[in-house]
Amino acid sequence: MKNFTNQLFGLFQKSWWLEISTVSPSCEYYFGPFGSENEALQEQPGYMEDIEQEGSKVQKVLVTHRKTPAQLTVEYPQAS
Template sequence: MNSTADYFPQFGTGTWWVEITTFKPPCTYYFGPFYSYREAELHSPGYIEDLVKEGTGEMLSLIKCCNPTELTVSLEETNQTVPV
């Protein structure tokens, strides 16, 4: 099985990502990587729109330079709570 790094060689190197945390279901999604904050900012509305169409309701969106190890994190499975 291929890892995320096989598809995105820059995965885990501190590139820019759109992080969206939804309340229903309680999940955190990572979209990227992007080479600049501005590039991530330009793509962010499309990801938000897609999640709204899926019926996620309220969400928190951030653009950050990070090294996500997973693209989708279920907060229920990790016993984490959605930040308020």
């Protein structure tokens, strides 16, 4: 029951997240939650490296203080 309560509380509590946007494919990735902005910044290079090794080009990186995202990976359709 404690785990369920923590998860439910986490839906409303704000935490620090990395939001990494890529092109080709056009996606947004959310990594976290982190306990502080500094912790998110320290982890940023590793996540960027993983994404780039998969062949994606990082377009933008944000450190945000927000509620838990509904989806951790959002892929946008390619315009033809």
